[in-house]
Amino acid sequence: MAVFDARILILCKTYPSPSGKYTETSCVAGMDESGKLVRLFPVPFRLITKDQQFKKWQWIEAKVAKARKDHRPESLTIKVDTIKSGDVILPEKEWAERRRLITKIRLVDHFDAIEAEQQANQTSLALLKPGRILGLDIVPVADPDWTEYELAKLEQEQAQGGLFDAKDKPAIRQLQKLPFDFYYRYECGSGPSRKEFRHKLVDWEVGALFLKCQQRYRADWEGPFRQQLEETLPAKDLMLLMGNQHRFQTQWLIISLIYPPYQKQAELF
Numbered sequence: 001m002a003v004f005d006a007r008i009l010i011l012c013k014t015y016p017s018p019s020g021k022y023t024e025t026s027c028v029a030g031m032d033e034s035g036k037l038v039r040l041f042p043v044p045f046r047l048i049t050k051d052q053q054f055k056k057w058q059w060i061e062a063k064v065a066k067a068r069k070d071h072r073p074e075s076l077t078i079k080v081d082t083i084k085s086g087d088v089i090l091p092e093k094e095w096a097e098r099r100r101l102i103t104k105i106r107l108v109d110h111f112d113a114i115e116a117e118q119q120a121n122q123t124s125l126a127l128l129k130p131g132r133i134l135g136l137d138i139v140p141v142a143d144p145d146w147t148e149y150e151l152a153k154l155e156q157e158q159a160q161g162g163l164f165d166a167k168d169k170p171a172i173r174q175l176q177k178l179p180f181d182f183y184y185r186y187e188c189g190s191g192p193s194r195k196e197f198r199h200k201l202v203d204w205e206v207g208a209l210f211l212k213c214q215q216r217y218r219a220d221w222e223g224p225f226r227q228q229l230e231e232t233l234p235a236k237d238l239m240l241l242m243g244n245q246h247r248f249q250t251q252w253l254i255i256s257l258i259y260p261p262y263q264k265q266a267e268l269f
Contacts, residue, residue, distance in 0.1 A: 012256035035104025059086035144179035
């Protein structure tokens with residue numbers, strides 16, 4: 001595959017969550033300068049831990065190529081040793097620059113449109129504006145601790161392409177597995193087109209919020225956690241970055257939450 005230079009604004013990092021045979025490790029996704037959504041994989045674990053070298057809302061430059069084993073049109077293999085981290089677009093700018101950039105991405109208002117586009121063109125990333133967030137489901141996982149199989153799977157997948165060596169194993173084993181899965185229930189459309197959907201949240205920020213609430217509030221973590229996801233974020237102009245799974249492309253996940261404040265209406269007089 002031809003290698004080319006890309007400049008990408010990072011919009012998504014998913015929390016690593018190996019589970020069973022069809023495991024996918026952390027996905028990084030973003031947009032290029034034209035607004036085209038792209039997926040970067042594999043990204044070394046050490047780049048997306050606490051000491052990450054790039055973060056959400058940061059521009060990076062790197063050499064990339066179309067992924068050979070992943071035929072989804074947005075999937076790119078990144079040449080890790082070519083990554084150059086650029087400017088971070090900070091929220092202190094009242095989200096103006098962030099909003100200007102994401103308006104380049106096609107925004108859909110119904111999940112049915114995402115499914116139709118996937119069936120027609122095999123697209124695997126989309127930006128969705130839900131009509132209404134109905135609630136958050138919190139479901140305990142079967143095993144709250146990493147199994148040896150899961151740890152081995154993480155280490156094996158991060159070793160692909162020589163991206164991982166033995167010195168990184170302690171960092172992988174220190175990653176805390178989330179004891180719950182989180183699902184948004186939301187509504188799209190109105191009248192005859194109104195439908196309810198339920199999709200799993202795998203955004204790294206959601207996992208980090210859970211760990212922060214658990215550390216701060218201990219047994220009472222659920223109240224503040226729910227307040228943020230059921231009240232604070234839905235009160236903003238919340239958008240869901242959706243991505244499907246490689247092996248099961250009809251199964252979709254919420255891979256990132258994008259939540260600019262609502263724009264103030266211009267005064268008429």
